[in-house]
Ligand SMILES: C[S@@+](CC[C@H](N)C(=O)[O-])C[C@H]1O[C@@H](n2cnc3c(N)ncnc32)[C@H](O)[C@@H]1O
Ligand SMILES: Nc1nc2[nH]cc(C(=O)O)c2c(=O)[nH]1
Ligand code: SF4
């Protein structure tokens with residue numbers, strides 16, 4: 009594995025996973041720069057320009073991760089996010105994180121080809137750039153952002169394409185959460201295969 013490879017890192021931080029299936033678990037986030045999807049409500053637009061973020065080697069990123077969790081990665085998820093992390097080849101990064109004992113999870117729109125050895129793939133497809141079938145079939149979790157009431161119909165189009173074990177989440181877009189939460193609850197009562205995912209880190213004012 010070529011660990012001299014460089015990746016743009018916007019930020020990395022040790023917190024809890026605030027969303028989806030692993031909500032509440034200890035998680036070390038690595039946010040890579042670069043995204044070409046362009047969601048108008050994106051909560052990390054600063055991540056979009058890959059050139060705005062410093063480059064680090066895979067070894068530097070993985071070493072810092074292990075050091076910042078206190079030297080023992082047991083039961084800690086490393087979450088690769090962005091930006092759109094699949095704009096980069098993630099094979100070497102996931103190998104380096106596994107070698108240090110982390111579980112590897114990804115947050116992705118699925119708009120770029122899969123790479124990396126992930127223990128868990130959270131797919132959050134977007135209307136602005138379609139998810140690829142190769143990512144859809146591998147997803148462990150489908151997390152649809154609900155910005156308006158038409159998004160439920162759109163969500164079902166993706167739910168019809170995922171594998172049978174895949175978990176289904178509806179997550180309100182943050183600025184519309186007060187308006188969308190009652191609609192999501194009503195929808196789940198009628199369609200109980202779905203669960204709600206709230207961005208609990210935002211309610212707690214933590215990263
Ligand atoms: C910032 S994105 C980065 C990873 C990848 N580009 C993606 O969109 O999945 C991380 C997660 O935050 C979600 N997200 C982004 N902006 C949001 C917002 N304003 N409200 C709710 N969820 C949001 C995304 O859908 C995704 O599930
Ligand atoms: N605590 C916390 N949980 C998260 N889950 C997904 C996030 C992301 O931006 O990818 C995120 C994040 O930024 N912070
Ligand atoms: S795909 Fe993810 S990072 Fe890119 S604009 Fe959309 S929410 Fe933001």
Ligand SMILES: [Mg+2]
Pocket residue numbers: 051
């Ligand atoms: Mg976030």
